[in-house]
Amino acid sequence: MALSVGLAFTAYDGLSAPRWNGLDNFRELSADPLFRIAAVNSLVFVALTVPSRLVIALGLALLLQRARRGVGLYRVAVYVPTIVPGVAYALVWLWIFNPRYGPLNLLLERLGLPAPAWLIDHATALPAIAFIALFQIGEGFLVLLAGLREIPENCYHASALDGAGRAATLRHITLPLLAPWLLLLTIRDIIVSAQNTFTPALVMTGGGPYYATLFIPLLMYETAFDRFRFGLGAAMMLLVLGVVGALIWLAYRAAGGFGYEDEV
């Protein structure tokens, strides 16, 4: 780790010794149009996926929290997309998004709606990749199910005695008491979506079409291991860490701290 921080300020090709070049790497990055595209794409991806993933995981956890007949199978089903191995998951979506034979476009055509080319179209490729990420929320779902169970049941009894309806209970009991778990998941999701957009982009689009799905991790990988510019790659990693840290700080502020200070 410390090694990478040091490398960010050098020119290093993995063969000759690292040569100190100060802030040159950062200057080069700020002038690099590809880096700018990748940075914007990554930020858009985070903005599209993190809030919606949280809402989906929360909604499903609330729906499937009670003990009902068959609830176990429903819970398992929600976890399926998360555990499908990466290659298989990519193949599934390449097929769903296939512009001519994919079920999605066949359906859209039957409904008389426009059928875009999804992953091959510059305008729709990034939203399509973000859409794919919305289904792999199994981990957040399980953590929230556990979090819901850790809410003391007498809180619910008290609110029922006060005559609170479902919406009021959700707003004044469940969500505030679940807040630390939600914040934990938001932080984890920011980190994961900033660092792990690599595999889907590489397998499904290779960063294309025309850089529409070029994300920072992919660019970092190509810079370091294809063009052997380890120093430049390390500088990118530092910048990503900085931005991720800033986003986490924002989420932390927005949630008003980790809570829990006033009770028990």
Next chain:
Amino acid sequence: MRSRALCPRRPPRPWRPLFNTLAFHTGAVGVTIVFAVPGLWALTASLRAPGLPPPVGVDWLLPSPLAWWNYLRIFEILPLARYLGNSFLVAGLAIPLTVLVASWAGFAMAQLPPRQRHALLALAIVIRMIPLTALWLTRFLVLKELRLIDTLWALLAPVWMGSSPFFVLIFYWAFRRQPAALYEAARLDGMGALGIWASIAMPLARPATAAVSLLTFAQYWSDFMNPLLYLKSDDRYTVALGLRVLQQMDATNWPLLMAGAVVMMLPVLLLLLLVQRAFSPAAERGLSSPAQRGLGSP
């Protein structure tokens, strides 16, 4: 149950529970259909005879020669049973070790004064932010010193820090939810920290334990990078590496690849089916939680 006497019963509306149940199952089945698609697709794709063109539209539900022998084939061309055994060993060992380490760390953290708690929280998040790529080389050097390269213990290395800082935080938050009065009472009874952890904290944190166990199993089960970096002999390979080998042997033979993917998914889903009972409310599982007993007694 005094609380029930306090609430006057509303006039019975017999259609209400039925309607609720129907609405619940409609919603849940809808969700299931959407979320099960990738798994179902992998399943049907694995049953297509190799060499057929990829499916068009929705005529994929039942491939016409049902090529179930694809599953026999992958066990023939790869020592998949051995790989599965290795994976079960690693992921199975990872669960108890992770739960132990992460819950102890979380338990210790929950007892600290606020300032130190917050410092540790921030530290856990910073640790999580470090890209895994930055650890590959350093971990290799450490494992080499310990002569653990090419053993399954190399894959278990993250266990000693609770597998993920987030598992520690999950336990931390679960323990912070528990009433301090319970701990206090136990302490007055002369119980030590370990006793409180074992007989009060952990039984109350069953949902968190269930979530961490399942996520731990999934993490080690589908871990691809660590086996690739730290294993050499192929009799120690795990099933995630096996899938990769399958992919590289014949990149266009999708049915075999999908059969491998299905074999790889099933154990995790079965485990989830087993542990998910812990996520249902205690009262509805037929147990009563201390919180409820506290409310019922005067």
